[in-house]
Amino acid sequence: MILDGKCPSGPLAEKWDRQRQDLKLVNPANKRKFKIIVVGTGLAGASAAASLGELGYMVEAFCYQDSPRRGHSIAAQGGINAAKNYPNDGDSIFRLFYDTIKGGDFRSREANVYRLATLSNNIIDQAVAQGVPFARDYAGYLENRSFGGAQVSRTFFARGQTGQQLLLGAYSALSRQIGAGTVQIHPRTEMLDLVVVDGAARGIIVRDLVTGKIFSSAADAVCLCTGGYANVFYLSTNAMGSNVTAAYRAYKKGAFFANPCYTQIHPTCIPVSGEHQSKLTLMSESLRNDGRVWVPAQKGDKRPPHDIPENERDYFLERKYPSFGNLAPRDIASRSAKEVCDEGRGVGPGSRGVYLDFADSIQRLGQNAIQQRYGNLFEMYEKITAENAYEQPMRIYPAPHYTMGGLWVDYNLESTVSGLFVLGEANFSDHGANRLGASALMQGLADGYFIIPATISDYLARREPGKVTADHPAFKDSIAEIEKMTNKFLSINGKKSVTEFHHELGRIMWDNVGMSRSQDGLGTALQKIPALRAEFWENVRVTGTGKTLNQELEKAGRVADFLEFGELMAHDALHRNESCGGHFREEYQTPDGEALRDDERFNYVAAWEFTGSDNKPEMHKEPLTFENVELSVRSYK
Amino acid sequence: MNLTLYVWRQQSSELQGRMEKYYAQGISPDMSFLEMLDMVNEDLIKNNAEPIAFDHDCREGICGTCSQVINGVPHGPEERTTVCQLHMRHFHDGDTVYIEPWRAKAFPVIKDLIVDRSALDSIIQAGGFISVHTGGVSDANSFLIPRSDAETAMDAAECIGCGACIAACPNGSAMLFTAAKVTHLAMLPQGRPEAKRRVCMMTEEMLTKGFGNCTNHYECQAACPKGIKVSFIAKLNREFIKAAQLIKEE
Ligand SMILES: Cc1cc2nc3c(=O)[nH]c(=O)nc-3n(C[C@H](O)[C@H](O)[C@H](O)COP(=O)(O)OP(=O)(O)OC[C@H]3O[C@@H](n4cnc5c(N)ncnc54)[C@H](O)[C@@H]3O)c2cc1C
Numbered sequence: 001m002i003l004d005g006k007c008p009s010g011p012l013a014e015k016w017d018r019q020r021q022d023l024k025l026v027n028p029a030n031k032r033k034f035k036i037i038v039v040g041t042g043l044a045g046a047s048a049a050a051s052l053g054e055l056g057y058m059v060e061a062f063c064y065q066d067s068p069r070r071g072h073s074i075a076a077q078g079g080i081n082a083a084k085n086y087p088n089d090g091d092s093i094f095r096l097f098y099d100t101i102k103g104g105d106f107r108s109r110e111a112n113v114y115r116l117a118t119l120s121n122n123i124i125d126q127a128v129a130q131g132v133p134f135a136r137d138y139a140g141y142l143e144n145r146s147f148g149g150a151q152v153s154r155t156f157f158a159r160g161q162t163g164q165q166l167l168l169g170a171y172s173a174l175s176r177q178i179g180a181g182t183v184q185i186h187p188r189t190e191m192l193d194l195v196v197v198d199g200a201a202r203g204i205i206v207r208d209l210v211t212g213k214i215f216s217s218a219a220d221a222v223c224l225c226t227g228g229y230a231n232v233f234y235l236s237t238n239a240m241g242s243n244v245t246a247a248y249r250a251y252k253k254g255a256f257f258a259n260p261c262y263t264q265i266h267p268t269c270i271p272v273s274g275e276h277q278s279k280l281t282l283m284s285e286s287l288r289n290d291g292r293v294w295v296p297a298q299k300g301d302k303r304p305p306h307d308i309p310e311n312e313r314d315y316f317l318e319r320k321y322p323s324f325g326n327l328a329p330r331d332i333a334s335r336s337a338k339e340v341c342d343e344g345r346g347v348g349p350g351s352r353g354v355y356l357d358f359a360d361s362i363q364r365l366g367q368n369a370i371q372q373r374y375g376n377l378f379e380m381y382e383k384i385t386a387e388n389a390y391e392q393p394m395r396i397y398p399a400p401h402y403t404m405g406g407l408w409v410d411y412n413l414e415s416t417v418s419g420l421f422v423l424g425e426a427n428f429s430d431h432g433a434n435r436l437g438a439s440a441l442m443q444g445l446a447d448g449y450f451i452i453p454a455t456i457s458d459y460l461a462r463r464e465p466g467k468v469t470a471d472h473p474a475f476k477d478s479i480a481e482i483e484k485m486t487n488k489f490l491s492i493n494g495k496k497s498v499t500e501f502h503h504e505l506g507r508i509m510w511d512n513v514g515m516s517r518s519q520d521g522l523g524t525a526l527q528k529i530p531a532l533r534a535e536f537w538e539n540v541r542v543t544g545t546g547k548t549l550n551q552e553l554e555k556a557g558r559v560a561d562f563l564e565f566g567e568l569m570a571h572d573a574l575h576r577n578e579s580c581g582g583h584f585r586e587e588y589q590t591p592d593g594e595a596l597r598d599d600e601r602f603n604y605v606a607a608w609e610f611t612g613s614d615n616k617p618e619m620h621k622e623p624l625t626f627e628n629v630e631l632s633v634r635s636y637k
Numbered sequence: 638m639n640l641t642l643y644v645w646r647q648q649s650s651e652l653q654g655r656m657e658k659y660y661a662q663g664i665s666p667d668m669s670f671l672e673m674l675d676m677v678n679e680d681l682i683k684n685n686a687e688p689i690a691f692d693h694d695c696r697e698g699i700c701g702t703c704s705q706v707i708n709g710v711p712h713g714p715e716e717r718t719t720v721c722q723l724h725m726r727h728f729h730d731g732d733t734v735y736i737e738p739w740r741a742k743a744f745p746v747i748k749d750l751i752v753d754r755s756a757l758d759s760i761i762q763a764g765g766f767i768s769v770h771t772g773g774v775s776d777a778n779s780f781l782i783p784r785s786d787a788e789t790a791m792d793a794a795e796c797i798g799c800g801a802c803i804a805a806c807p808n809g810s811a812m813l814f815t816a817a818k819v820t821h822l823a824m825l826p827q828g829r830p831e832a833k834r835r836v837c838m839m840t841e842e843m844l845t846k847g848f849g850n851c852t853n854h855y856e857c858q859a860a861c862p863k864g865i866k867v868s869f870i871a872k873l874n875r876e877f878i879k880a881a882q883l884i885k886e887e
Pocket residue numbers: 039040041042043044045062063064065070071072073074075076077078079080162163189190191192225226227228237238239242243245246282401402423424425426437438439440441442444
């Protein structure tokens with residue numbers, strides 16, 4: 001099947017306005033008759049639920065944390081982009097659009113990205129009006145910084161806690177609606193299934209994580225805002241509870257999954273310290289503005305860093321990419337770090353690390369200046385490693401961080417299941433094969449505040465409210481299935497814990513479907529994952545019962561889905577015989593080791609259709625057309 | 638290193654709880670406190686016992702989910718550190734460690750170390766926001782905010798809503814939490830129009846949810862992993878008195 005993204009026609013800059021004119025509206029008096037489910041209350045979900053509630057729809061929102069304020073958006077540090085051009089340094093909507101398309105290695109839709117760049121400005125206005133305390137200069141104006149190698153200063157930030165402040169802004173808007181009664185909130189509630197009746201999304205099945213009760217909720221439309229799937233690698237910068245379950249179960253019900261192999265490995269994370277490691281911590285990318293990345297020139301050099309003289313150090317990013325140097329894009333910086341470690345030149349425990357050295361900047365600018373810029377990061381680094389990065393270089397290593405792939409959606413954010421909309425990191429749109437820094441917060445909020453309120457009305461206006469209720473047999477069947485699955489988990493009583501399986505899956509994924517991929521490695525993954533999954537269903541041990549709060553049971557459901565989803569990722573990575581952005585195939589590289597895209601054969605979105613847990617999924621294509629930018633080879637040399 | 642743990646176990650809010658003894662063996666100083674508990678839990682699972690339930694998510698000190706009283710101190714011995722960011726190198730071989738849930742009237746225990754903190758959300762729902770609709774707002778630079786005001790607002794806005802301040806307070810008061818939100822919004826011009834209503838509504842909600850009064854112990858500030866200051870409570874009181882006075886006059 002050839003998928004149609006349903007992008008409006010007309011000049012790029014007018015598409016969104018034209019679309020808005022064409023979208024139908026719901027009569028204000030009818031809005032309260034329509035019920036909308038929003039799953040997830042991170043930036044995408046909280047902004048969507050708040051905005052839809054304000055419009056007068058009946059909204060029910062769900063999240064697995066104990067409060068909607070805790071979605072993992074809260075952990076974003078660096079900032080959020082907007083094309084305000086406040087510093088007058090030559091930024092524009094087109095430039096932000098172009099940088100984002102290029103950063104994504106020409107694997108995203110022009111129309112979507114242009115809309116995102118346009119809305120970026122409205123987001124900043126909205127956040128400020130809500131009271132988000134962005135950094136200001138002495139005259140009281142908003143401050144900007146350059147981030148992630150951008151040549152203009154377009155990043156807005158609130159100290160090192162931009163995600164927290166934006167989420168608290170959206171959460172406060174949501175709280176206002178909860179107080180007003182337009183949004184009903186269900187914290188500590190996990191979505192376990194999507195209910196589809198006659199081809200349309202009609203509701204969800206959830207588990208109350210406190211009482212264990214499995215129940216359903218019916219609605220006229222469902223919005224999934226459930227975040228990314230980087231935890232398929234076990235270790236990532238995501239929260240412990242981040243999962244693919246909601247998206248994956250929607251996939252099983254007919255929503256296509258697009259580009260699952262596009263994952264982002266962030267170059268600046270604190271390296272793994274041992275087997276006990278449960279998650280990885282990001283050190284903001286902004287550190288690369290003042291830190292120099294190096295390893296010893298000699299293999300196996302175990303001397304402490306300050307004993308290694310300048311001429312025996314290899315500043316490999318500066319050497320390979322003289323013009324961008326330490327600011328080379330994430331995918332490139334990550335792969336280079338892996339290469340030098342593979343060569344045996346890595347540092348720290350297990351030799352999986354590279355130095356990020358501030359000595360030169362401290363000498364040039366003084367320790368005070370560095371402390372002012374990055375004090376909180378140095379403190380965090382010291383808490384975790386007990387090392388003082390003012391005195392010795394930090395050690396960093398790449399870690400899974402963000403997932404560009406996600407459920408396929410058209411320009412209206414509607415998936416292949418009608419009435420199922422997908423927002424934020426959970427969808428595949430806008431970032432192509434690689435996301436630029438400070439652009440995920442922007443996308444989640446554009447989706448939630450501005451796009452979904454416009455597009456969902458068009459869907460609802462064509463329908464009668466409340467047509468299907470939770471009495472429909474499809475809901476009962478789905479509940480029965482989930483209960484059966486729960487009982488199955490609890491009855492296997494095998495020998496290995498859920499975490500052990502997750503850890504093993506993570507190793508398979510990291511080794512074979514991680515930073516660089518090859519036909520052989522992917523073949524290995526495609527053998528090992530089904531075998532591990534089979535073992536899981538015979539040998540996992542889930543303690544406790546389904547009738548109370550049971551964290552092992554929660555994990556079991558999530559890991560069961562990762563065990564299927566990992567295979568889907570491997571299929572996608574294997575079929576894409578090119579390297580682009582975060583997807584690097586060893587067979588497809590230039591003589592000097594750079595990603596080699598194949599626009600002739602792979603200039604499309606790969607959207608996978610579920611055909612059974614043990615069957616190969618079927619691929620459908622959405623061809624990508626570029627009318628406003630020329631496909632070029634990214635060069636950061 | 639090896640530790641002896643006494644951990645609060647409670648099946649559900651209706652049933653009684655008690656401290657139980659566990660051994661944590663072969664603990665590496667590089668582990669976080671929660672990774673140490675993960676290890677204890679993996680052992681419990683091996684022995685077919687139910688693992689200790691505790692709240693956590695980001696494990697990087699920002700989401701405010703983790704919540705344990707360690708040796709009588711919310712979030713444990715390190716200053717300005719959440720439990721998830723506390724590392725085992727701050728403990729010694731042979732130590733005995735007591736681990737309990739947040740204890741406050743407004744935070745009923747759900748299971749083991751997990752409590753119900755939804756009362757904090759209710760306080761925000763009562764008025765911890767600026768009533769702005771999506772869209773139709775003016776350009777972000779149309780409000781000029783003196784840098785020092787923006788900085789104070791940010792100091793207050795850093796609160797992660799974990800509830801350690803309430804767990805630390807002998808009265809179970811939510812004054813620091815509420816004061817942080819009131820101050821954050823009151824410092825900004827956008828927040829002024831609703832300031833009166835906000836402080837009254839939030840304070841009232843705080844009292845109806847079973848939080849106690851503030852009697853200036855300052856335990857909240859000492860326990861706060863983000864260093865939120867008690868001076869914000871003074872700000873809340875000023876805002877409250879102003880609001881009450883104006884409402885009376887009106
Ligand atoms: C450490 C870190 C730093 C980052 N820094 C930046 C940055 O500086 N700038 C930037 O632009 N981006 C950054 N990103 C990326 C960005 O933060 C995320 O992509 C974005 O916040 C995702 O928002 P979201 O709303 O889609 O999902 P999330 O915020 O992850 O929210 C997911 C929501 O879904 C709910 N949920 C999930 N599964 C279920 C289920 N099965 N049932 C019910 N509810 C469920 C959760 O409870 C949660 O509320 C960073 C990411 C990380 C991890």
